[in-house]
Amino acid sequence: MSPATTPDVTDEKGRKTGLWTDPDPHGGYMIGEYVEGERHGTWRHYFTDGQLRAEGGFENGAVHGEWVWYRSSGGVMQRGGFQHDQKHGTWTRWNAKGELIDSGDYDNNKKSGDWTTYNPDGTVKRTVTHRKRSKA
Numbered sequence: 001m002s003p004a005t006t007p008d009v010t011d012e013k014g015r016k017t018g019l020w021t022d023p024d025p026h027g028g029y030m031i032g033e034y035v036e037g038e039r040h041g042t043w044r045h046y047f048t049d050g051q052l053r054a055e056g057g058f059e060n061g062a063v064h065g066e067w068v069w070y071r072s073s074g075g076v077m078q079r080g081g082f083q084h085d086q087k088h089g090t091w092t093r094w095n096a097k098g099e100l101i102d103s104g105d106y107d108n109n110k111k112s113g114d115w116t117t118y119n120p121d122g123t124v125k126r127t128v129t130h131r132k133r134s135k136a
Contacts, residue, residue, distance in 0.1 A: 005021075006018075006019045006020050006021045006031060007019055007020075008020050008021065011036070011037075013037075015034070015036055015037030016034035016037050017034050017035065017036070017037070018033060018034065019031065019032070019033055020032065020033070020034055024045045024046070024053070026045075026053070027047070027048055028045060028046045028047045028048045028053060029045075029046055029048075030043055030044060030045040030046065031043065031044050031046070032044065032058070035060075037061075038058070038060050038061035039058035039061050040058050040059060040060060040061070041057065041058065042055060042056070042057055043055065043056065043057070043058055047072055051070075051072065051074070052070055053069065053070055053072075054067060054068065054069045054070065055067070055068055056068065056082070057082075059084070062082075062084045062085045063082040063084075063085050064082050064083060064084055064085075065081065065082060066079070066080075066081050066089075067079070067080060067081070067082060071096060073096065075094065075096065075098050076094055076098075077093065077094060078091065078092065078093040078094070079091070079092050080092070080106070081106075083108070086106075086108045086109040087106035087108075087109050088106050088107065088108060088109070089105060089106065090103065090104070090105050091103065091104060091105070091106055095120075097120075099118070099120050099122065100118045100122060101117070101118060102115060102116060102117045102118065103115070103116055104116065104130070107132065110130070111130040112130050112131070112132050113129065113130060113132055114127050114128070114129050114130075115127065115128050115129075115130060
C-alpha cells in the first residue's frame with residue numbers, strides 16, 4: 001500500500017505547513033500536521049504495507065503526550081508518554097501474545113519509582129525501585 005496523498009505544501013517562508021506525508025526513519029511513512037515548519041498535533045506512523053505502527057503527539061516539533069506502538073499483527077506493543085522529547089509518565093509493554101511484560105514510570109527520561117516485570121501468567125516476577133528524581 002502506498003502512502004496517502006497529502007498536500008505537502010510550504011508557506012511563504014518555505015516552512016512545511018498543513019498535512020504532510022514524511023518517510024518514517026524505521027521504514028514506512030508517517031502522516032501529520034506541520035505548523036510553521038514544526039510537527040504539531042497527532043502523527044501516525046505506518047508500516048510499508050499501510051498498517052498503523054505508532055501514533056502520538058508533537059508539540060512545536062517535540063515529541064509530547066501519549067504514544068502507542070503496535071505490532072505488525074495489530075496488537076499493542078507498548079504505550080507511554082513524553083514531555084518535550086523526554087520519556088515521562090507511565091510506560092507499559094506487552095509481548096506478542098498480549099501478555100503484560102513490564103510497567104513503570106519515567107521522570108524526564110529516567111526510570112522512577114517502582115518498575116514491575118511480570119511472568120507470562122500475569123503474576124509479578126520482580127519489582128525494582130528506582131530513585132525518584134528530586135525537584136530542583
